[in-house]
Amino acid sequence: MRSYRTTRRAVGLLAAAVLGTGLLSACASDDDDGGSDTDSGDGGGGKTTITMGLFGTFGFKEAGLYKEYEKLNPDIKIKEDVIERNENYYPALLNHLTSNSGLADVQAVEVANIAEVVDTQADRFMDLGKVEGVSEDAFLDWKWQQATADDGKTIGLGTDVGPMAICYRKDHFEEAGLPTDREEVAKLWEGDWEKFLDAGRDFKENGPEGVAWVDSADAVYDGAIASSEGKYYNEDGDVIYKESPDVAAAWDIAAAAAEEKLTGNLQQFTKQWDQAMSNGDFATISCPAWMLGYIQEKGGSKSEGKWDVARSPMPGNWGGSFLGVPESGDNKDEAAKLVAWLTAPEQQAKLFAERGNFPSAPPAYDMDAVKTATNPYFGDAPIGELFSASAQEIPVQTIGPKDQIIDQNIGNGLQLIEQGKEDPDGAWDEAVDAADNALDQ
Template sequence: MTLTINVFGDSFPKSVYDAYTAAHPNITIKENRADYGAHHNNLQAHLAAGSGTADIEVIEIGQIAGYLGQGEKFVNFNDQGVDPAQWSPAKIKQATATDGSLVGLGTDIGGLAICYRADLFKAAGLPTDREEVGKLWPTWEDYVKVGSDFISKTPDKKVKWYDGAGHVMTGILAQEKNTFYDDQGEVIAGTNPVVKQAWDLSVTSIQAKQSAALAEFSPEWNTGFQQGQFATITCPAWMTAYIRNNAPETKGKWDIATVPGGSGNWGGSFLTVPKAGKHTAEAVDLAKYLTTPDTAVKVFKEFGNYPSPVKTWDLPEVEDAKDAFFSDAPVGVIFPKSFANLPEQAAGPQSGVIGVALNTALNQVEQGEDPTTAWEKALKDIEAAAG
C-alpha cells in the first residue's frame, strides 16, 4: 500500500518516514511537494470535486480557517483516539471545524526571530553579538532605522537590509491579536489601523532602499541566500531549515536575534485526512505518528521546525538545543520566548488570501508601483475575497 502526503516546504525528513515504514513493511510513503499557493489551491479544488486529494494533506496555519466550514470532508480526529491535551488549547481551536470536529493535528509552531548575517553586520560596523543585535531593534520602527544605518555603512552597496518587504509586514502583523478579522469573524483588513501602519512602515523601508525585492520561495530568493544579497530576514523557526538547505556554504555566517517587539508567530501546520483519500484508516495512523512528541522532536533536530506538542517544550533536547549552522544560537530558548505571551490570534476563511494580496501589492511597490495605487488595488482584492 502506498500512502500519499501532499506538502509544501520542508515538512518531514526522510528518516521519519523510514522509521514508520520499517515498522510497517507493507506501506510505502510518497511525498508530493508543491509551492505554498498551488498546494492549497489544489486542495480546495480537489475537495470541491470530491476526488484527487492525497491520503494526508498538510494545511498551513494561515490557511486552515478556510477549511473549517468543510468539516464533513475530513476525518474527525476526535473519533480517532487522539488526546487533545497533547497540544495547547489555542492549537486545538485553530483546527476545530464549525461542526465541532477536529480536522487537523498540529505539527509545528512558527515562533519568530530575526536571522542575520553576522559577517555583513561586521563589515558595516554594526554589533554582531546576538544579545547586542537584539537590543538594536526593540520595535519594528527601530528595525527600519537600523536598516537605513546598515545601507549607509555597508561597503558592498549591492547588499540590502532584508529579502522582501512582505516579510517585514508579516512579522509586524504576526504579533497582533486582530489583523484581518475581528473577534466576530468580520473582515477588517481594509479598515484596521494596525494593518495600514504595518503597510506604511514596510513602504517606508522600501523607499529607503532596504529591500532586495525577492519573492519568497522563488529561484531568485534562493540565490539571495546563497550570495548574501541581504543581511536580515524575518525568521520563523521553520525558516532555519530553508536557509540551511538552500545555502549550506553559509554555515557559521548566520546568527539569530530576538524579533522586534519580542513576540510573534508565523507559520505552523496541521495534518488532515480528507475523506476522499483512498486509505483513510491507514492515513490516520500515519498522521498520528507524524505528530507524536517523539516525532516532533526528531523533526526539530533535523529541520529546526519548533514542535507544537506542549510536553516537548521542557525536554532538554529541545530547551537546551543550539544550532551550529547559526553560530550555536540557542534556538530552544529564542523561538519559544516569542510566543510565550502571544495573544490568541483571530483568523478567518480568507486570511491566507488577504495576506497574499497585501504581499503581492508590496512586491509591486518594490517594482516601482505607486504605493497609494498598490494599496487601493490590495483593498479591492481584499473586498473581493471577503465576498
C-alpha cells in the first residue's frame, strides 16, 4: 500500500496520487535498487551525497527524477530518508530545527505546518528566492507567499498543490435521475455550496437505497472552507475563526449535511471509509487532485468507469508541500540547486505525468504532460485542464501556525452532529472549547 503524505487533521496520510498508473509502494527508506545510491558522507568516489528528509511518498525517486539529476550532475548522489507519517515527521523536524542538529540537506514541510515554520524557524533556512534559476513568477503567487516571511525571505519552494473538484459516481447519479455528464453535473452546484446540498437533497429522495450523498460532513467542510478567502487567522496573526463569516458559512453547510443525514457518517482515511469507497456507499466526495489515486486504489477494477470528475462549486486548495534547505547543512549550495531543479516547471510536469502530483508552477500547465492529461479510470476526464483552471482561481488564504489544531477540532464537532450526540449549536460550542483549550486560550 502506498503512503499518502498530505496531512489531514491527525491522520497525516493523504496522497500525492497516482492518476491511472497503477498502485505504488510506501517508501520508508532509500535502501532498494529503485532509487539513488545510499552511501553517506561524500557518496563514494569523491561524490557529494545530498540527503532528502521527507515524509510519505513525494515521488521524485519513483518518477526517475533523482537518476536524471545524477546523470546531469555526475558528482552528485541523492539519498532519501523518509518517515511515513507527517504526524511523526514534523515534531522530529521541529526538534532538529530547534537544536540546529540532525537535519538533512533538504527538508520537506507540509502546507499545514509551513506557517509555523516560517514564523518560528525562518532563520534556520536558506533564502531560496535568491538561488540562481529560481523565479517567483514560476510559482502560483499564493503558494510562493505561504513560504515567504515578512522580510521577504522564501524558505521553501512548492512541490505541488491540491486544487479541488468533486468526484462523483455516475451510476448512482443516473439511478437518482441526476445528470451524469460532467459539465451538466458541475452546473448543479456552480458557484454555491448550498446548491451542492440541494443536489444532495434530490439524491436522498430519489437515489439508490443505502447510498449516502457524500462521505462525511468533515469533507463538505473541507471543500467549503478551502474555497473561501477567510479562515482561522487574520493577516496580523490573530486567531479569528470564531468571528470569521467564512468559517461560519462553511460550518453551516457541513452541519446541515450532517443534520439532514446526507452524509455516510464516515471518518476519512479509516478502514471503514476505504471499504465504503470500494462498495460505492457514497455518491460524491470533495476531490483534490491527489484524491483520484486514492479512489482508484480503493475502488479497484470493479469501480473503473463508474467515477467521474466535475468542477467544485468554487475553486479551492487542499494539500501541497515545500522543500527547504537548512542553513546548517554541509552541502547547502548543492542542495539548493537540487531543490530549484526538482521544483522547476519541467520537473513538476514530469512528476505529474508519472505520479499525479499537481504542479505548483503554472508554466507547467501549458506543457503537454499536464495540458492534455486525461484519466481513463474516471471516464477520460480532462484532469489537466480541470485542475489547472481550479489552481489558478484558488483564493489567497492567510495560513496560521495552528490551523491544523483548529481544523481537527471543527471536524470532531461535525462528527458529533453526524453521530446524533449534539445539535449544530452544541457541537460548535464543543469544537470551540476543545480548540481553545488546545491553543491555551
